[in-house]
Amino acid sequence: MTTFQSMAIGENLLLGISECGFQKPTRVQEACTEKIAGGESLFVTARSGSGKSAAIAIAVIQKVNASNPKIQVIILSARFKLAVELEKAIQQLGRHKNVRAHAMSAGSPWMQGTQILIGVPNFLLEKMRSGTVNVSNAHVIIVDDAEEMDRFSGSINELINFTSANINQVCFLGSTIPSSLVAHARDFDVHIDDISVVEKHDVEHYEYEVKNDVEKMKRLREILMVNDNAIIFCNSKSTARFLHSALELPDHVCAMMDGELLPRKRDILVDSLRSGDLKYLITTDVESSKLRASLVVMYDIPTCLEVYMDRSHRVCRGKAVSLVKPSDKSRMKLIKDTPRSV
Template identity: 25%
Template sequence: MQKKSFNELGVNSDIVRALSKCGITEPTDIQEQAIPIIKSGKDIIGKSKTGSGKTAAFGIPLLDSLKHSSNVQALILAPTRELAVQISGELEKFGKYTDLKFATVYGGVSMFHQVRDIKKADIVIGTPGRVLDHLNRKTLKLSELTHFVLDEADQMVDMGFIKDIEKILRYTKKKKQMILFGATISHEVELIRRKYMNKPFVAESEVHVTEEYLEQYYYNVQKQKKFSLLVHLLNVEKANQIIVFCSSIRTVELIAKNLKAQKIKSGMIHGKMNQNKRMSAIKEFNNGNQNILVASPVAARGLDIKNVSHIFNYDLSKDPQEYVHRVGRTARAGESGKAFTLLSSSDHPVFRQILQDYDLNIQEVIIESFPRVDFDVSSAKRSDNRFGRSRGPRRNSSRSNNSSEGRSRQRFGNRRSNRNDSKPSEGRSRSFGNKKSRPSSFSRPSRNKNPKSSKVGSTILNLRSR
């Protein structure tokens, strides 16, 4: 089926002209589905992966539906300050030739300028906490609101914002258009749909990165050797821009510090950094001044981080969904990418869950040897907060990479795919199904005598202990 143009979707010519100035000349799949629904005034749930053009999918018809007035007509909630700033910047570019006004509100900065901007704004973009602050201070009124947008709704639920969202909704009138976007629809998001939405239409494009563009690999490695393997791979992989994901703030800080000790230039971003430092780190990475960014999962959702060729998962979050969001930072807009996951024993349970929940082809790479480097665990503030869904009591975690991992090994993979991928720069890859591996001087073949096999969906898990 031939794609429709923005003009054919009924988008105002001034907005089409602004889109053209931004290099956006034809709609993506999610935009083609969502724009007509939103323009018709119906409630909508949009589901698509990061990088699919979600902001434009709801932003374009929103700009097209509004005219400047003395009241706030639309509220867009985002889970993080960075995403709120990004959405605001995109809408200002798309609405360049309109007379609509915008206000961006988030915590950590003075409210003075925000109050001034809100008084003139047609559209307010903000984080739930700061929006509630303004509502409580009566510096923001939503009595005339006609459009309510939740972007990255699943992440907002994960971060515990569900009660704040419901409090904000109580300040709005019942008759309004509800627009909800996210990569997945959790039980809590389903509750919002049932309680606050009116027979919403669903617009859904491809939620996961396709295997045509994304190569995925994993290494089984003892925890005390994990950093050495990371350094080795960073040195041998021919990469443009790299994100190294870590599941705790402490690990982000440790990895960034130890990379610096190895004379490997990198930036870092995590949720405890102040706003200016986080935005500066993203800017440095996007500008190419840093080609390695060590990140907590705050960077995996929604943020405009450009030209990422490689993802390294230093460890895994407790939430299986997080893996999909992390690897979704590469292989975007038709470009190819690679994702490497370093597995020690504590990562195996969630990795098995990932393979059960998602139909993925992740190949194992077995590497015989690599140089050992020092890993200094001192002078890092302890913070074992995980960025998964679980918000219960803190589990016991290792203080360093020096704890013994034992000798256990596990095999993971996917039965369905028969495609011969190009291999990583060293090691021998192995995946389940009909994949064939290409030998390398760094590798030895993977042997699997007397495996125990367990089939879950289309995924086979072979488990062998040494």
């Protein structure tokens, strides 16, 4: 069995991995982490939530020369939320290696000494063109969540042309790789291998129709009675707070998490849920790459497919249940009718 210790990972990084609670590599981490760290260019396809972003984080921490304060790696994310999650993962995993990652946006101050630059393609391209950031020392481009990147195809192509003189490694990771990105990748003078990781588990999707909020609450109670590990998603903080109060469960059994909770307290709740000390977590769509549960209940129907996929495929490890009122049916139909990449 492959372990992080059996992979070509330095002691300082292994310490960070252990402190973050990672016990063994996922299949995709096992398949591609060492290859990315070793300089290979790859197309990596694996389902959402399989650990691709952590594979990127571990690999780039190994690649970066910590004594060089220049940008060495560019990571493209489909959304700033995902860029922030990846920045946090790199900083936590690489805390003993003095590696500096920065998720760049219009509202974020520039971090001097940034070695790993993360951001949305069109925004980073604008900053490169204007000279706001100097990427002349960057030699690696990694595209995360490639399945969401088709809409940035033009920006990615221009970014590739802008940096191609110095780049010697390109990697694309996603549940699928859009054909437009494959075509752009061929513009680099590098050989790109394909890695496809098929996960053993699939998410089962269920819909329960309820007439009103009273019936919805009753159905939720019935679901929780026969499940001892669940994340319950709400669309607003007010609904999450109401639900937490209405369920009348002790805090050590059921907790609530929203965007106002400090990151450290969020991590404590997430770790308690993963360890089984906490049974149920009621939450809004907050940023936490470690959220996992065997059951996900969508007390409120998501506003779009993107949010539905975040809840069901990034978080869920078993069953995804949607509680659908008559007023939710049109939104649920739109979600189901929208083409998916996973």
